[in-house]
Amino acid sequence: MLLSIFLQAVTDTAAAATTNAATAEMPDNLWKLAAKGGVVMIPIGIMFVASIYLAIERWLTIQKASKIDPTFMMNIKDMVLNDNIMGADTLCKRTDSPIAKMIEKGVSRIGKPIHDIESAMENVGVMEVYKMEKNLGFLSTIAGLAPMFGFLGTIFGVIQMFYKISLANSIQIDIISGGLYVKMVSSAAGLLLGIFAFASYHFLMLKIDRVANKMEAYKLEFLDILQQPA
Numbered sequence: 001m002l003l004s005i006f007l008q009a010v011t012d013t014a015a016a017a018t019t020n021a022a023t024a025e026m027p028d029n030l031w032k033l034a035a036k037g038g039v040v041m042i043p044i045g046i047m048f049v050a051s052i053y054l055a056i057e058r059w060l061t062i063q064k065a066s067k068i069d070p071t072f073m074m075n076i077k078d079m080v081l082n083d084n085i086m087g088a089d090t091l092c093k094r095t096d097s098p099i100a101k102m103i104e105k106g107v108s109r110i111g112k113p114i115h116d117i118e119s120a121m122e123n124v125g126v127m128e129v130y131k132m133e134k135n136l137g138f139l140s141t142i143a144g145l146a147p148m149f150g151f152l153g154t155i156f157g158v159i160q161m162f163y164k165i166s167l168a169n170s171i172q173i174d175i176i177s178g179g180l181y182v183k184m185v186s187s188a189a190g191l192l193l194g195i196f197a198f199a200s201y202h203f204l205m206l207k208i209d210r211v212a213n214k215m216e217a218y219k220l221e222f223l224d225i226l227q228q229p230a
Contacts, residue, residue: 150190
């Protein structure tokens with residue numbers, strides 16, 4: 001008899017849990033779902049907007065920096081070999097590109113030892129790469145902070161859940177589900193933001209490395225032009 005009473009109680013509890021789960025109001029959009037994550041979603045949301053802006057802005061900047069007229073070095077070569085230094089300098093000034101700025105520095109140093117020209121061009125190249133990397137450190141920081149905020153939301157959700165259980169002095173499915181919402185939504189949001197920021201940072205750094213390699217190739221080509229016999 002005791003066994004049948006116990007089984008009946010378990011059945012009733014399971015049925016009640018199923019009914020509550022079925023009738024619970026599900027968020028009908030992402031904003032309502034995000035709101036379930038609690039106050040910790042505010043800094044996560046701010047970091048999300050910042051990471052989107054930084055990723056797009058830096059991508060556009062790097063894309064612009066990587067583009068240069070294919071005939072640029074050919075024209076520079078013709079001008080330098082024909083002693084048209086002013087024409088080469090003017091062409092570099094008219095070309096909005098880190099590569100052109102680096103070549104411009106080399107053109108302005110023509111007549112000095114090759115080592116001095118190379119050092120001057122390298123210094124400009126380093127500065128141009130630094131400009132492309134501007135604010136990328138924030139993306140790296142967001143990639144590390146976002147999961148931490150998500151974990152903080154998890155802690156808040158657990159605290160909220162146990163606090164409500166202590167007030168009710170009983171374990172009910174609606175009390176547990178409220179805490180789990182905060183816990184799961186904030187954790188998922190923090191992890192997703194961290195993954196996006198991490199991937200964006202390394203993708204953009206890879207593109208910067210490609211531009212830097214391209215600049216190095218143009219620098220060597222320019223130095224070869226200077227060492228060609230007149």
